[in-house]
Amino acid sequence: MGGYYLYVMYGFEHVPNTYVAGYHKYISLPFMTACYWSYYMASATDPGRLNKSTDDVIKERALKRYGFDEILFSDKNWCKTCEIVKPARSKHCSLCNTCCEKMDHHCVWINNCVGLHNYKYFILFLFLHTGICIYGVTIGLLTAQHLIDEQDLWNKTFYTRNGQHFKADIWIVMQYLQNEHEMFAIVVFLCGVVTVMLIGFIGFHSFLIYNDYSTNEFAKRQQLTKFVADRVAFLLKWEKARDDGKAFKPAQKAIDKYNIGKDIQADMSTELLKERVNHAQY
Numbered sequence: 001m002g003g004y005y006l007y008v009m010y011g012f013e014h015v016p017n018t019y020v021a022g023y024h025k026y027i028s029l030p031f032m033t034a035c036y037w038s039y040y041m042a043s044a045t046d047p048g049r050l051n052k053s054t055d056d057v058i059k060e061r062a063l064k065r066y067g068f069d070e071i072l073f074s075d076k077n078w079c080k081t082c083e084i085v086k087p088a089r090s091k092h093c094s095l096c097n098t099c100c101e102k103m104d105h106h107c108v109w110i111n112n113c114v115g116l117h118n119y120k121y122f123i124l125f126l127f128l129h130t131g132i133c134i135y136g137v138t139i140g141l142l143t144a145q146h147l148i149d150e151q152d153l154w155n156k157t158f159y160t161r162n163g164q165h166f167k168a169d170i171w172i173v174m175q176y177l178q179n180e181h182e183m184f185a186i187v188v189f190l191c192g193v194v195t196v197m198l199i200g201f202i203g204f205h206s207f208l209i210y211n212d213y214s215t216n217e218f219a220k221r222q223q224l225t226k227f228v229a230d231r232v233a234f235l236l237k238w239e240k241a242r243d244d245g246k247a248f249k250p251a252q253k254a255i256d257k258y259n260i261g262k263d264i265q266a267d268m269s270t271e272l273l274k275e276r277v278n279h280a281q282y
């Protein structure tokens with residue numbers, strides 16, 4: 001909101017120019033409205049809250065929605081706060097103080113959990129804001145080019161207050177533009193920073209969607225894979241010790257299931273392995 005206001009206040013005075021047509025002033029408004037709408041929908045939609053006051057029909061439906069894998073999620077997981085059996089893929093959010101169906105994460109930007117019902121709006125929010133930030137940077141850079149042309153900055157000599165003078169180069173010209181159009185430069189720079197951040201988020205969530213993980217499950221499975229890797233190392237070592245030539249199915253099954261490379265072989269020392277096995281909870 002503030003960023004758009006600053007853009008209108010300090011950027012629009014340079015539009016239209018040689019590179020940016022006047023209609024950009026007007027298409028930015030519906031674009032920005034769509035951004036606010038996605039923000040509103042992501043933050044105002046019930047992500048799938050579940051607690052003791054939730055209707056029984058909804059609780060029942062939530063329990064049936066996904067199967068329990070008995071690794072991360074079990075039907076024996078009871079939330080003491082919400083007094084419900086936690087459905088598979090749900091998680092209790094300590095900030096919202098309620099359980100959430102297919103919990104992804106609690107998002108501080110939208111001040112809401114991202115879960116079953118608002119994940120789509122959250123993704124839309126990421127895409128639209130990335131779009132408008134890229135748009136803002138593009139208009140900003142084209143306007144900068146216009147200002148450079150207008151004042152023929154590349155052929156100017158720049159003087160500092162104490163009389164030093166410099167021939168124009170990219171840094172000097174950028175510094176000059178930043179001094180002359182401070183707020184506009186800041187807002188374009190911020191658009192650039194936010195774009196990089198948002199593209200990172202989009203990349204991560206594309207990976208999650210492709211693998212059908214939530215952020216919560218991804219984090220948990222990362223921990224679990226370490227634990228399973230220990231287990232596989234143990235099983236492989238045991239297999240080798242037995243040396244009866246039979247394929248050892250549990251090890252292979254775990255390798256296939258968790259896609260663990262065979263390079264995690266039984267190369268640990270027996271002492272370390274014993275220690276790990278004794279501490280592992282399986």
Ligand SMILES: [Zn+2]
Nearest residue numbers: 079082092099
């Ligand atoms: Zn809960």
Ligand SMILES: [Zn+2]
Nearest residue numbers: 093096106113
């Ligand atoms: Zn939350």
